[in-house]
Amino acid sequence: MSETTTAAAAKNPSANPTTPIVHKKGQVDPASLRHRSLRTDEFWRRIPGWKDVDEATFLHHLWQEKHAITSPARLVEAVQSLASPEFIKDVEAGFHQAPMAVRISPYLLSLIDWSDPYHDPIRRQFLPVGSQLEPDHPMLTLDSLHEQDDAPVPGLTHRYPDKVLFLVLDTCPVYCRFCTRSYAVGLDTDVVDKVSLKATDERWERALQYIAERPDVEDVVVSGGDCYRLKPDQIRFLGERLLAMPHIRRFRFATKGIAVQPMKILTDTAWTDAVTEIVDKGKKLHKDVVIHTHFNHPNEITGITQRACDLLMERGVLVRNQSVFQRGVNDSAEVMTELVRKLSWVNVHPYYVYVHDLVRGTEDLRTSVATGVQVEKRVRGSTAGFNTPLFLVDAPGGGGKRDMHSYEMYDRETGISVYTAPAVKKDQYFCMYDPLSGLSARVQADWQDPAKRTQMVNDALAAAKARVI
Ligand code: SF4
Structure with a gap:
């Protein structure tokens, strides 16, 4: 040991390389690292209808599409005796009262805990049950965010000074009960006739013309519906048109797909290649092209998700997450902290958490602003600031996203x-x-x-x- 080191060690014993290090922070409870455990078992084989499905088949995006659950009959076919006849009856009642068409991927259906479907956080988001529905709030309106009022052309909302929301299509790989765009997304239901936002050349050209005519716009959210539903050529077409506009500096493809059907990133190589190509072209032009996705509960993140996110990371595609804060799904500090840390573990940036919008037929999923304030307080500080989501209220009536705490x-x-x-x-x-x-x-x-x-x-x-x- 040099003289200088000896002197330093005398002054500060913890600097002495031979002294055992005293850990000032206590060792962590292994349960607090639960976010690192990603299931890699063949969990779908617990579903009787899929017990013989091998991994290669389950991971194929077309198999996932073909076996999506869209009716009580298909649900019964898959889960068979796992769900009681009373539960199935309750689901049937829920289907009839739902403003959204029902569609759930085999991936998600297999992650539901069928020993207690009433309380399962994935079931609550996708399969309505009649007995849990609550009457809508009297102040609710169908398009509560007034997206159509702020749309100069159909499917293009211009609310913020430098940003537009371009709804390029109206279909998704799953349909979420709580979709804010239940006024347009998915098929008509018993209770809602949808506004049409089909992916037509004419509608897209009108929207692209508007964006081209607005040099004040720098940022485009390409959404829907869900960009998972775009064909590779459509991704290239939209991406290249937007990249060619000098004033557009950044855009995001919005898709819930990574959360609900992550295997598509791995097996639909044409889709993943198309996104990568546009992201690469953007980088060469010094423009930011990313994916925005939508995980709500840690159970949605598995080893398959990690493989998909690893591939996107290798390709240089940044993924940010926007969650919806929902009762019985993620409205506790424990669940939200685990979600935030699990997303960070697979390199998805937790970006926003929205207080549940006023959406028809989902009062049982909504929470108060006060619950959000309490949970946010406990989540903040559990990890780095850039991995901590901002909790928001999307102000009904078209005020846009407001920090949840900033109420007057x-x-x-x-x-x-x-x-x-x-x-x-x-x-x-x-x-x-x-x-x-x-x-x-x-x-x-x-x-x-x-x-x-x-x-x-x-x-x-x-x-x-x-x-x-
Ligand atoms: S994926 Fe998005 S757009 Fe589609 S139903 Fe769910 S929330 Fe709505």
């Missing part, structure tokens, strides 16, 4: 929070409403009375206006 006022008794969005819609106020089931019986009754309802909203707006400088 929040009356927890009536469940009304009021937001402003000065950079989006100056001088306007936007109300968000907590689910009725968490409010007192008296306030729930007041919400059913049109006069009292108007009074509660007016009082909340007046209080917010009094506070805004």
Whole structure:
């Protein structure tokens, strides 16, 4: 040991290379590292209808498409005796009341815990059951974010100064019960006739023309529907047209696919190659092209997901995640922390968590803003800041995304929070409403009375206006 090192060790014993290191932070409970355990078993073989399906078959994206569950009959065919006749009856009732068509991939269906489907977080998101449905909030409207009001051409919403949302098609590999775009996405249901947003040349040209005519737009969300449903040539076409516009600096392909059918990244090589090609072309032009995806629960992330995300990472494709905060799915700090850390483990950046929008037929999935505030407080600090999602309210009425904590006022008794969005819609106020089931019986009754309802909203707006400088 040199003289200098000896002197340093005398001053600070922990610098001495021969002294055992004292760990100031206690050893972690192995349970807190659960996010690193990714299942690699053939979990789909527990489903009686798929017990003989080998790995190569299960991983093929076309097999996944062909065996998607779209009706109670197909559900029974797959799960057979795993689900009780009472549960199947309950699902049938749910199908009839759902604003979204039902479609769930074999991948997701196999990840449901069939010993307790009522409480399973994946089942809750995709298979409605009649007995759990709650009446809609009286302030709910079908297109609660007013995407159509802010659309200069069908399927192109221009709300933020430099960004547009381009809904390129209206189909998805699965249909989520809670889809904000239940006004347009998927097939008509017993309760909703959908607005058509088909992938037609004419509609795309109108949207691309609008973007070309707007030098103020720099950012495009290419969404739908779901970009998993685009053909490789369509990805190239859209990508090249957007990259050719000098003012477009960045765009994202939005797909829930990585969460619900990750094997497509591995086996639909033409699709993955097309995305990679556009990302590479973007890099050469110094433009940012990424994928935005949508995981909501840690159980959705498996060894198959990791293989898909590894491939995307090798190809240089960045993936960000946007979750929806849902009751009985991810509305606890434990689940949300595990989700955030599991996403980070497979190199997906947790970007946003949205408080559940006001969507028809999903009151049983909504949470209050207060629950979000509590959970966010406990998630923040559990990992690096760039891997910590921002919790948002997408303000009903078209205010856009607001930091959940930035309400001008929040009356927890009536469940009304009021937001402003000065950079989006100056001088306007936007109300968000907590689910009725968490409010007192008296306030729930007041919400059913049109006069009292108007009074509660007016009082909340007046209080917010009094506070805004
Ligand atoms: S994948 Fe996205 S667009 Fe499609 S149903 Fe789900 S939330 Fe809606």
